[in-house]
Amino acid sequence: MKKNPWKTSLTAIVLGTMLVQGGMTAWAADTSTPVNAAPTVNYGLTADIRAAIKNVSVTPTATGSQLAVTVRLYNGGATQNRVPEHELRVQTTSGVSYTLKSSASNKESLQPKEIGELVYLSAIDSKEIGQIAQLSFVNVDVYSYPKVETTLLTMPTNSVWYGGTGSAALLNLGSLTWGQTFTLPGVNSGLTYTPVEASMQNTATGRVTVVTVLASNPGAGRETIPAFRVDAQSEQKNYEGKRAEAESISLEAGEKKYIHYAIPVENGVTLSNLLVLSTDSFVPKGGGQAAEVATGKLAITWPKAEQVNAGTVPYTIGKPISFDSLTNVVDKKTEVSLVELHLHENPGEGYQTAVAKFKLTNTSSTPTAMPTFQSDLVSSQGVTYQGARQANVTPMLNPGLSYVVSYSYIVPQSEEGTSFTLKLLDAAAAAPYTTTIAALQTDIQKEGTESTISMYPFDLVFNDVSVSTQTTAQLTYTYKFRLDLGITQKENVVVDNNFSKLRFEIVDSAGRVVGSKDATFTGVNKLISGKQTLDASNITTDQFSYPFTVNVYETIETQNGTAKRLVKVIKG
Structure with a gap:
């Protein structure tokens, strides 16, 4: 039989550096080794094309299991090379073989020095898949009878993620403590990541955990943040996260940027871990909506209270x-x-x-x-x-x-x-x-002396505040405030009509507010040092009750309405 030109040695091939996204990056290797991550091994698929496993996962579905594989290829030749026709098969330790479907977006050829990622996916109506041992590229000659199958390459699967909930989802994942810097195992990227903040926030649609991750580029060239997401995990359930930044993010050499993940959770849930998952896109052949394929890479312990407030x-x-x-x-x-x-x-x-x-x-x-x-x-x-x-x-x-x-x-x-x-x-x-x-x-600040009020940039001294009434022809009462103030303003601090105001409220002996007046620190009728009168004639009442109490408030107009801060109570 004629020797198949695609069949190559299974010996691992060590590759030199190559130009990726404008920078010099080692093939399938990072400048710092990810925690608990085995180094990626590369194999020869053809004379020029090398292959390495990026992701392998077995995750439970409602009716069975989903098998997903992502393989990274690199064309080390000087010319364009076609990816050999093949089926991608995975084998379990018990000898069972599954053939996975190829994504419609998989490249059929690679330009010189180009990297391409091939995504494969299959849904199996069984929850008894077992342990994955290896995967193979198999060329099938359907034009021969009987058909001829040739194994082009077999690679051992040293790292497989078996999805699920609880401790089952943590198997084969690198374990990190909060705040520990990491790289993404199996992903061709030299970027490093550090979780720096996790907070629970309430929204109109429910409770959300927001995780902030600091991305850093320690390399010598520009690099784009690869696709990955952060999920949250309790003892009973996983909660899927989504990156808040929809656009692609690139980092120049030495640059740092924050990326953020929003994870909807249930009220009252206690989280135990964060899961870092590499994501790929699978496009069905013949049409259909693309599906996100996620593979767990690392587990990060949920921060303790002292770490949250660090x-x-x-x-x-x-x-x-x-x-x-x-x-x-x-x-x-x-x-x-x-x-x-x-x-x-x-x-x-x-x-x-x-x-x-x-x-x-x-x-x-x-x-x-x-x-x-x-x-x-x-x-x-x-x-x-x-x-x-x-x-x-x-x-x-x-x-x-x-x-x-x-x-x-x-x-x-x-x-x-x-x-x-x-x-x-x-x-x-x-x-x-x-x-x-x-x-x-x-x-919280304590107030100053009994007569001095701080309303930055003003210091107010209330030398005297009194209230007088006046009877109208209709036998109703109006009110006037007589103030003796000392006002000191700090220099080079601008005060405009947006600044807070003073509100004087008259409270009668029955606890009713019978009159009020707002006074400003700007404008024609602004408060001044010395004696002055404020007319509250906009408030009238047909009853008179003595003695009065004057509540002095600082008022601030906010998006939620008027906020009041009680600054002084003056007994009549």
Whole structure:
């Protein structure tokens, strides 16, 4: 019989470096070895084409099992080479052989020095597949009678993922602790990855775990992040994740970028692990929707509470905040500091209000866009209160000047903590989810002296506040506030009509609000140092009750409405 030209030795062939995506990358090898990953072995399929196993998986389905294989080919020749006609078969340790279907997108030929990946898939109506031992490329000559089958190449399957739930899904996977850097076993890429943040977030459609992974390129050339996803696992169930970035992401040599995975989970679930899965696309021949084929590669232990909060740093009010070096939310020339954090009860409202004020200073010589970040307040018990940003903010920061932006948080009356973590969040990088760009451990501020109120950049001294009434011809009463204030403003801090206001509420002896007046720090009728009168004639009542109590609030207009912070109570 004539020797088949495709049949080659089964001896492993060590390959040199090759040009991949603009950089010099070792074939099927990384600059750092993945944790618990065996080195990929390459075999000769033809005189010029080498083959290596990327993925092999056996995963349960509703009616049986799914077998999937991805093989990477490399044409080391100087001319275009055709991939030999073949069937892809997998053999179990018990000698059973399964023939897999070829994806319609598989390459039929390779250009010189080109890498191609062939994807194969079959659904088997059996849950008793057993252990996969090897796979083979088999050429079938259907024009001969009887038909002639020639094995072109057989490769042992040293790493097979047997999908499932619980501990079964972790078999044959490399095990990592949270925060440990890894590469993707079997994937032709030198990029490294580090899990840096995991958070539970509530959305309109349910609860979602958001995992942030830092991707780094330690190589000498540009490289694209290969397809993989991150799933979450409890003791009873797996939860499939999806990368938030839909577009392809490339990293230049030495560059780092964050990628994010959103994993819908059930309320109250306790997660135990994260699963890193390499993904391939299988396109059925003859038409049909492409299917994602996922193969487990690594298991990462779900972070403990102290690991989740590892990035939180002690903070002193007024000091510049250190942001994540990769964030684009805050310009490098914009200095941000927390200048106030107060927590107060609101009489009659049934909850407390926390108010945080940030000073943003443009240290450059040109105007800079106002940073847009979100904020959460987290108690020492891990309870998160979402912040509401003031509704109107100046869009630009002028050089050498500071601006104040306020956030309010609705806190239950049962919250008695005085120490909180203040998280500043990026709402754009993984929209509609958020990621942390700074986490500050700080205490609620205590108010100053009895007569002095801090409303950065103002310090207010209430020398005297009194209320007078006036009877109208219709026998109703109107109210006036007489104030004697001392106001001091810090320099180079801009205050415009977006700044918070003071609200004076008159409460009668029965606890009813019978009159109120808002006063501003800007405009024609702004508050000034000295004596002044505020007319509350817009509020009238046909009853008079004495004595009065005056509640003085700081009010901030937010996207969620008016937030009030009680700053002083003055007895009549």
